[in-house]
Amino acid sequence: MKILITAGPTYERIDPVRFIGNYSSGKMGYAIADACADAGHEVTLVSGPVQIKPVNPNVMVVKVESAAQMLDAVMKYFPAADGAVLCAAVADFTPISVADKKIKREGDNLVIELKPTADIAATVGKAKKDNQFLVGFALETNDEEAHAIDKMRRKNLDFIVLNSLNDKEACFGYDTNKITIIRNTGEMKRFPLKSKKLVALDILNEINSICIK
Numbered sequence: 001m002k003i004l005i006t007a008g009p010t011y012e013r014i015d016p017v018r019f020i021g022n023y024s025s026g027k028m029g030y031a032i033a034d035a036c037a038d039a040g041h042e043v044t045l046v047s048g049p050v051q052i053k054p055v056n057p058n059v060m061v062v063k064v065e066s067a068a069q070m071l072d073a074v075m076k077y078f079p080a081a082d083g084a085v086l087c088a089a090v091a092d093f094t095p096i097s098v099a100d101k102k103i104k105r106e107g108d109n110l111v112i113e114l115k116p117t118a119d120i121a122a123t124v125g126k127a128k129k130d131n132q133f134l135v136g137f138a139l140e141t142n143d144e145e146a147h148a149i150d151k152m153r154r155k156n157l158d159f160i161v162l163n164s165l166n167d168k169e170a171c172f173g174y175d176t177n178k179i180t181i182i183r184n185t186g187e188m189k190r191f192p193l194k195s196k197k198l199v200a201l202d203i204l205n206e207i208n209s210i211c212i213k
Helices: 027-038 067-080 120-127 144-154 196-211
Strands: 002-007 012-015 018-020 042-047 060-063 083-086 093-095 114-116 133-140 159-164 180-183 188-190
Touching: 002 027, 002 067, 012 093, 018 093, 027 042, 027 196, 042 067, 067 083, 067 120, 083 120, 083 196, 120 133, 120 144, 133 144, 133 196, 144 159, 144 180, 159 196, 180 196
Parallel strands: 002 042, 002 083, 042 060, 083 133, 133 159
Antiparallel strands: 012 018, 093 114, 159 180, 180 188
């Protein structure tokens, strides 16, 4: 299959030296990309700014910085893909205006007006064809399952991978993760804490199960 994967954070520029970002390391998305490539799939990885590289040399990496750039890349490659795994931690907001010079420290407060970024998962969900699959991620802090199910339905996902910030040694920065996979059919699978490489295999197995007709 041709599989599109997103990984890492996005950086939303404030001025030439500052940005709004998050703690995503990209490790989970890169692990999924490697697992898919190891299984013989053709992988395009759209990656935000990270300090890692795929292990499998057959992963094609498309580097982006902002949410807008990631959306453009995703919509370029998704129409020819059999499906996508949207693992990136995309910023929800971006500055309305970006200073062309470094903002100097003047006074006590600095107010930066933000606007919502484009919703990549929702955009791809609207474009998804019947013969394509779409997998999303939800990182939650409370009412985790309810929020994940709502996101899955609103964005037309085949299944969603739920992470909780309440779980130790999971999510941002760690080499381990603890997930729950929720299908749009209502089926739910909870997995114990394990390495992100093994989590990637669990996600790939779930993709294989929904693609087998």
